[in-house]
Amino acid sequence: MDRIIRCMTGSGGVMAAAIDSTYLVATAQQLHHTSAVATAALGRLLTASSMMGAMLKEKDASVTLKISGGGPLGTLTAIADSSGNCRAGIEHPDVELPLKPNGKLDVGAAVGNNGLLGVIRDFGEGVPYSGQVRLQSGEIAEDIAHYYAVSEQIPTVCALGVLVDKNDIRRLLAGGMLIQVMPGASESDIDRLEKNAAALEPVTTMLAKGMSTEDMCRAALKGFELEILDEIPVSYVCHCSRERVERALATLKPKDIVSLAEEQGYAEIKCQYCNRVYRLTRGELENIAASAARSSGQK
Numbered sequence: 250m251d252r253i254i255r256c257m258t259g260s261g262g263v264m265a266a267a268i269d270s271t272y273l274v275a276t277a278q279q280l281h282h283t284s285a286v287a288t289a290a291l292g293r294l295l296t297a298s299s300m301m302g303a304m305l306k307e308k309d310a311s312v313t314l315k316i317s318g319g320g321p322l323g324t325l326t327a328i329a330d331s332s333g334n335c336r337a338g339i340e341h342p343d344v345e346l347p348l349k350p351n352g353k354l355d356v357g358a359a360v361g362n363n364g365l366l367g368v369i370r371d372f373g374e375g376v377p378y379s380g381q382v383r384l385q386s387g388e389i390a391e392d393i394a395h396y397y398a399v400s401e402q403i404p405t406v407c408a409l410g411v412l413v414d415k416n417d418i419r420r421l422l423a424g425g426m427l428i429q430v431m432p433g434a435s436e437s438d439i440d441r442l443e444k445n446a447a448a449l450e451p452v453t454t455m456l457a458k459g460m461s462t463e464d465m466c467r468a469a470l471k472g473f474e475l476e477i478l479d480e481i482p483v484s485y486v487c488h489c490s491r492e493r494v495e496r497a498l499a500t501l502k503p504k505d506i507v508s509l510a511e512e513q514g515y516a517e518i519k520c521q522y523c524n525r526v527y528r529l530t531r532g533e534l535e536n537i538a539a540s541a542a543r544s545s546g547q548k
């Protein structure tokens with residue numbers, strides 16, 4: 250199972266999280282039958298969401314990341330809860346693109362950079378917080394760091410890596426780091442962090458060497474006194490259910506709900522995050538439409 254570790258420097262100036270997300274990304278790949286470049290793009294977003302979810306303090310909170318960059322992959326979405334458990338969906342999972350001249354997957358071109366990164370934090374109650382920024386490169390890590398800098402004024406280093414074997418795309422390594430400068434950081438903390446970040450190896454290089462997530466944090470925060478806050482297991486989890494599908498359907502117009510069963514006498518609704526299929530008969534759809542009509546009549 251994948252794990253996230255969270256650390257803080259002794260002075261409280263810098264916070265770091267690191268994750269080995271290999272199983273998360275492999276699960277997303279199996280569920281969505283993603284191509285190599287789609288695996289890398291969706292895997293990076295999923296990895297980021299897991300760390301961002303684990304940073305939420307409220308127990309029932311969740312974070313949703315949505316990227317629409319205008320590239321051939323379409324819209325990518327990842328959602329994580331405050332335990333770092335996460336799920337993801339992608340519009341066009343089978344897109345293939347030529348490798349970049351340096352031999353790397355061209356995630357930026359596949360995602361596109363003409364669009365937005367949206368972040369929604371839902372705290373389980375009250376109004377969700379949402380922010381969005383224009384994409385910088387579509388490479389995702391840079392876009393997440395840009396989001397924190399612009400939308401939340403938190404200087405952030407974000408590194409995300411998904412290494413896909415060229416001969417067998419099921420062979421993966423994936424991970425990420427999120428390092429943030431806290432309000433109490435000194436100038437020397439920031440200088441040291443910048444030097445460390447510049448010297449930091451790519452996440453998948455560190456994982457391939459056998460470094461643990463703690464080793465990764467120690468490399469990023471070299472020269473700081475380090476306190477480990479916690480280490481938690483994270484999984485690919487979808488919370489969909491028949492009730493949720495019915496609630497979502499009830500937001501449609503009553504005649505549109507019933508028309509879903511027109512062709513086959515039933516409707517099959519597939520969850521975009523886990524591919525589970527929910528079959529609803531015409532009678533069930535009529536009941537949902539009737540109660541939707543009643544509740545809209547009450548308003």
Ligand SMILES: [Zn+2]
Nearest residue numbers: 487489520523
């Ligand atoms: Zn689902």
